[in-house]
Amino acid sequence: MSATAQAPAADRPAASTALANLRILDLTRVRAGPTCCRIFADFGADVIKVEAPDGVDPNESMSGARDGYDMLNLHRNKRSLSLNLKRKEGLELFLKLVETADVVVENYRPDVKARLGIDYPALKARNPRIILASISGFGQDGPYARRAGFDQIAQGMGGLMWVTGLPGQGPVRAGAAVADSTAGLYAATGILVALRERDVSGEGQWVQTSLLQAQIALCDFQAARYLVDGVVPEQSGNDHPYSTPMGVIATADGFINLAVGGDGQWRDLCRAIQRSDLAEHPDYATQPQRLAHRAQVWALLAPIFAADTSANWLQRLEEVGVPAGPIYRMDEVFEDPQVKHLGLARSVTHPRLGEVTLVGQPIGLSRTPPAVVAPLSDKGADGDAILAEIGLDAGRIAALRAEGIL
CATH class of the missing domain: 3.30.1540.10 (formyl-coa transferase, domain 3)
Structure with missing residues (x-):
């Protein structure tokens, strides 16, 4: 945690002690970015989900219902701050939070950061130790940089859909959002590398990955077959490409x-x-x-x-x-005795829904394991506490809320 960082609120249960010294500002939505931030939240980092106030983000509905299974599963263990970054006061509050943070994670289209004033140079100017992790559809620059990217588009462009399915069937998407999820995992890996390097250099850096890169990397040996041997892999259905039976x-x-x-x-x-x-x-x-x-x-x-x-x-x-x-x-998956033994289903108490069972982290640590301890907060529910940690009093917070900044 940077020298000016505040400790997480005392009444917030810690998911784990493994990363409890880190503060992550989560600007992400949909899947790839939230997958990345969920790893840090489950290992105890103070992850602050920064969200636009109602009516500000025209694409807010892409993430689904707040009490829906996907939002609950992706955003547990996080605190929520409602903040309008399009207003000067909101931007300044965010940059003040950056001074207390270790990492900012975003998955906007690449041009949006600069337009909002939260690109890496702007963040670095406020906190030289900050690590910015950017997840995009196709990369931060290049001919496709400004295209909107979704998982299925990356599956198609990354080669997966032509090695999936029965021979002659035509392209088939995987049954899970593999490009999104893998991009989130690679982003988390990059952040951890940057944090370790910062221990030596004292400086943050900009971590970048994309759905397209992640999908190509996920194809792994199929991609290597082409690059090394010049073989274009074909669909082989449920058969392994070269092992039989x-x-x-x-x-x-x-x-x-x-x-x-x-x-x-x-x-x-x-x-x-x-x-x-x-x-x-x-x-x-x-x-x-x-x-x-x-x-x-x-x-x-x-x-x-x-x-x-x-x-x-x-x-x-x-x-x-x-x-x-x-x-x-899927119902049989969670009835399997080995799955039960591994503890992949984790329950948490939700204020409206009661006990909710979510998918746990597939990682075990002997001393500081991950845990699911808190459901997704209502939007902005933790705002007063978070803003108090950076010096705002109740009157100022109330005024910002009245002005539509929060």
Whole structure:
């Protein structure tokens, strides 16, 4: 925390002690930016969600209902300050908060920061230690910089939609906002790197990522196949691009994922299905041979797996060490005993909704684990306390509220 920073309010429960010395100013909305800030909030940072007063932001509805599942899940553990940055008084209050902060996170279109007067040079002038994290659709400069970006657009431009789906089906989007979420994770990684570097240099810096960059990076080995080998990956449905048999197979009562990743596992599978003759068959004994005869491999396995239930197959495969797993709908996910053991479902008490269960952080720390302890505040609910921490008295706060600044 910068030298002039104030400690979080005493009555605010700490989500964790891991990052309790940090203050994050969260200007983000929709998904990528809130995903980034949620990490810091769950690890105990004082995350202040800075929001425009009602009627100021014409796109406020993009984030959904305030008491809706998405807002509750993305913005827990944060304090809320309503502030009109388009007014000179509101901008000055924000810059005064910047003096007390460690990080500002925003996901405006790149030109908006300069127009509002909160670009990196402006923030640095008020606090040389400040770290600005900017998440955009396509990057902070370049020919597409000012385009509006959404997850599905990045999925298409980043190559994901042409490696997803069945061969010949046409482009298919992933069933989750993978570009948004990944951009948020990369932004958080960049912030943590900048914070560590600041311990040495004493200076902040500008962290940048985009949905497009994150989506290309997420494609990883598929992108590397093209860059290194010149191979343009195609859709392969539920089959792994080069490991066979690794994909979905029907059973007597549903489907399971079967994942044979090496020749030893192939021999183990042959033992489990009581077809030892296939283990050293010249068409199937090695991975390249199985890939060359992929259709035949699946055709051989299909009637065998269709003769027994998913549960029985999973048990038999586990006994011989062949990786396999059930394919759940979301209700089944949270009933799985391992998921319950990992504690991914976290409950918090909401003043209107009562107990609400949200998705916890998928990270464990032995001494300072994350926690979900507070629901999303009503807009501006923490404003009086936050502004008092930077020296405003009750009269001044009331006057700013009457003027429409708060």
